[in-house]
Amino acid sequence: MQLTIEFGGGLELLCDSVKIHNINVDPQDGEKQGSIDIISSFFNQLTLKNLLSWVRTNVIKERPEMFMKGDSVRPGVLVLVNDADWELSGQLDTVLEEKDNVVFISTLHGG
Amino acid sequence: MQLTIEFGGGLELLCDSVKIHNINVDPQDGEKQGSIDIISSFFNQLTLKNLLSWVRTNVIKERPEMFMKGDSVRPGVLVLVNDADWELSGQLDTVLEEKDNVVFISTLHGG
Amino acid sequence: NLGNSNGLSPDMIYRYSRHLLLPSFGVQGQANLLKSSVLVIGAGGLGSPALLYLAACGVGRIGIVDHDIVELNNLQRQIIHTEAYIGKSKVESAADACRSINSSTQIVEHKEAFRTSNALEIVSKYDVVVDATDNAPSRYMINDCCVVLGKPLVSGAALGLEGQLTVYNYNGGPCYRCLFPTPPPTNACQRCADSGVLGVVPGVIGCLQALEAIKVASLVGEPLSGRMLLLDAVSGRFRNVKLRGRSLQCEACGDHAVLTRQTFLDFDYEKFTQTPL
Amino acid sequence: NLGNSNGLSPDMIYRYSRHLLLPSFGVQGQANLLKSSVLVIGAGGLGSPALLYLAACGVGRIGIVDHDIVELNNLQRQIIHTEAYIGKSKVESAADACRSINSSTQIVEHKEAFRTSNALEIVSKYDVVVDATDNAPSRYMINDCCVVLGKPLVSGAALGLEGQLTVYNYNGGPCYRCLFPTPPPTNACQRCADSGVLGVVPGVIGCLQALEAIKVASLVGEPLSGRMLLLDAVSGRFRNVKLRGRSLQCEACGDHAVLTRQTFLDFDYEKFTQTPL
């Protein structure tokens, strides 16, 4: 499944300062890596929970604790699916579709 | 065909100051109105040329010369199809698809 | 157009003529602004442009809260302050600048740190609050104070080459805690002093905060409630984001929230965020 | 971080520390800015914030062109001018304001109308041009002058509750005439004086013009060439638009264009646009 994932608010520093990543997540790939989270159902659906796990393994290069806490994102990170807060689409259970755009952005406090 | 059309830069004044219009353009409707431009092909394709004609008839309420000149838009109007300049998609020959967003915006000179 | 002057003096009609000519703003929008009051907390990178535009546009009364003094390394982005004010109070500097562009607007100086002990009294005197601070505990404190007092909160932030903007606690929309119930780890909270900021980025966000405050105060337009603007200055792109609604579980504004004036006074925001104010 | 000072004095290192701390900007970006020069044409609604941020951030030399004097009805949006300057030259007022926030930046005053007769000489002295004017003939004239001299042009506009921003003639991208080969009918060209403008809207666009000029001058980031930002202040939404590329048929920058210094001098922009300058 082709997805675009983006990092902002400083989270890009966890992946070599690259903000936009065009990725291809194959549920089968995940299985080979031993992650049972990758296949969410018989229908090969990819959920945001699966994606988070894939991103931590394949995209995040350092300090994963700045990205995740438990099986969700750390406090202070907004997740946007096609420019909408993931709370509106089911949070970790959000089912992703081909060409979806997922943004992980840390809230800023500066001024 | 469901489309969203938007007006900006003052062009909304030509249609009761409404900026966003969710429209449903049926090539058959156009034929009944006697406009041969509405059906662009056997495939029921809607081109931007057809859409302009439909908009002038059905959306523009006053001073159509501020919107069109000949069969195109007047000088100083940018046409955007899904946020891209229509020059990139074939200008008047651009073939529209379901749920496309078309913006007509007049260039501003103020400061 | 200018027939019904709605109590505007001839000088005001002339000063605000570009607003009065605007059909969607007009005399009513201007009259609403002139009757309104806005509190800007922080006279730094965000507060500088926000204050200048709020003063210029004709907000009736503007409050400024800050306890800092102007330093040379502020001037790269805090355009309301001049070299002549280095070493002086930011509030005094900003107030003088606002008065010099619009002597008909009332400017109130709050030369003090914003704390739970003075927050309720200060905020209660204004219609709209602009959060132009630079740290996590202030953001939670300002949010909670606005929830307690039912004030709309225009929140902006900028760091590095990015900016964020939204309006909290407005018209049934979410508050800051609805979005961020748990504070982030302290090492995720960078200030401009630590990580730097391109000066014009808080400039853009501060102007947009003034715009949102003007919309709320004038009752014109659709304020960014339940929505957020994200600016990436490197690419020059904005992202228009749809946010969640008010959370029923929110500890500040939710249906079972226990936030009151008293719990607000007793809350330790520095301990909560593990960050000094 | 601040090891290689690249010729920056200790005062400058302190003043610009928030830029130097930024990994993606740093000493090199600041050194580029300090060596650069920017011309701002128009010290009005757009020029006010653009000039303040260009001066604050450390552009080495800033030129200001305007022939107007400050009037009370400018102050609703032209935040660089104070009441004390009403009746005085806008250029003088803006230059004084820029110097007061950054005495280390060189400010050049061009107290004259921008015309074909002086355009080439003025523009040739700067690296980047900011179009902060308010009428169609000036926009065509500035564009053509920038094409003749190969200068990048940061173009902003604001009217009512809307704003537009792009960078022309930069890095192989389109120029103003590529987009608008034929001028619009005169009754489609409204000025702020005729139709009004919400003061903070040119504020936002002017800040964004400063941002784009800083990106071009510092060689940091991706300037808005071949792209346009549209602001709808009522909804608080920005639109990121992809524009056409350079037009081979363009009469200014196309492959068969006949625009030269001489044809520029002879061109009648008022007649072309049917609008007085």
Ligand SMILES: [Zn+2]
């Ligand atoms: Zn809440």
Ligand SMILES: [Zn+2]
């Ligand atoms: Zn061209």
